[in-house]
Amino acid sequence: MATRTVDLQQSPDRIAIIKPSALGDIAHALPVLSALRERFPLAHTSWVVNKSYAPILEGHPDLSEIVSFDRGALQKNWLSGGFSFMRFLRELRQRRFDLVIDLQGLFRTGLMTRASGAPVRIGLASAREGAFLAYTHRIDDRTGVTLAVDRYWRVIEALGNAPTTKRFHVPVQPIARAWAMNTLSALPRPWLAVGVGSRWLTKRWPPEHFAELVNRAQQQFGGSSIFVGVPEETALAEQAASLIAGPNIQLTGKTTLPQLVALLAESDVMIANDTGPLHLAVALGRPVVAPYTCTLVERTGPYGQLAQAVETSVACKGSYLKTCSRMDCMAELTPDLLWPALERSLRISFVRRDEFQAQG
Secondary structure, eight states: EESOOOOOOSSSSSEEEEEEOOOOHHHHHHHHHHHHHHEEEEEEEEEEEGGGGGGTTOOOTTEEEEEEEEEEHHHHHEEEEEHHHHHHHHHHHTTSSSSSEEESSSSHHHHHHHHHHHHEHHHHHTTTTTTGGGGGGGOOSSSSOOOOOOOOOHHHHHHHOOSOOOOOOOOOOOHHHHHHHHHTTTSSSSSEEEEEEOGGGGGOOOOHHHHHHHHHHHHOOOEEEOOOGGGGGGGHHHHHHTTTTEEEEETEEEEEEEHHHHHHOOEEEEOOOOHHHHHHHHHTTOOOEEESSSSSHHHSSSSTTTEEEEEEOOOTTOOOOOOSSSHHHHHHOOHHHHHHHHHHHHHHHHHHHHHHHHHE
């Protein structure tokens, strides 16, 4: 049965957050980490994460340890990967956690949670694939909240004395920051980070729409577009870039995760689909503009910037289907509909930059 409170008998000495993936979900969970540090300042805090996403947590001031595992090894070879996973579960148990929080809520993370042997094991009521069987406490996240950040925050509220503010902190590696500034320094501002890709076909706003929106921004405000994303999105990014008249740089598939973080941290605005980089930019405090086709703003919108996400109005909006034979939303959700949000962000960006220069 789901609950809203967790009565800890004593303050935990060793805490683990289990949130292996993906990029946007990890960004959504960051306030939980900072709140745990505030709530239990002397505790040793660990984050169990997929090896490929570990760099985003490196250097986090509220984190004592990153516990990474190689999910790719499990996918490549079930036999050797299975043995490797079993060793990983034993290592978790050896860490003797007092409190484990599973924010992923899937079979694999349920196994991790149970194997930890922690006397207090917390998960969300929305957990799937039987993960809830591993929990000593299931936190109600099905009523009153829809956004992931707020659902995860229910765990902090359940622990009592919750901080009043959700703090997002994404470490920017100094070497990556220097690389980003060197890469962008010759480009005129404002810097528009652009992410045209998505694993879901139904989230991929057309490249020509991105190009039209960027062209309009550059005609009115100048600036440059910086294309980012994973290697599989390179062709889409190149297609959009070929339609842009103003300055642009193609970095899709060419950055490490720390470099992506640094680029987004320096950008003035990000334009992207409902994907990890969009939510990472939000966690970095950057203004965003996003088209929403098959997903709903009320469920997966950019936290604190819901007005900057523009939904389609077709009847099947928010279907959460990964493929579609019609894709009517792509034609209906035109660049004109997103322009007011982008223009607003760029005007605010100019005002803030002028204020900063005046203070300097």
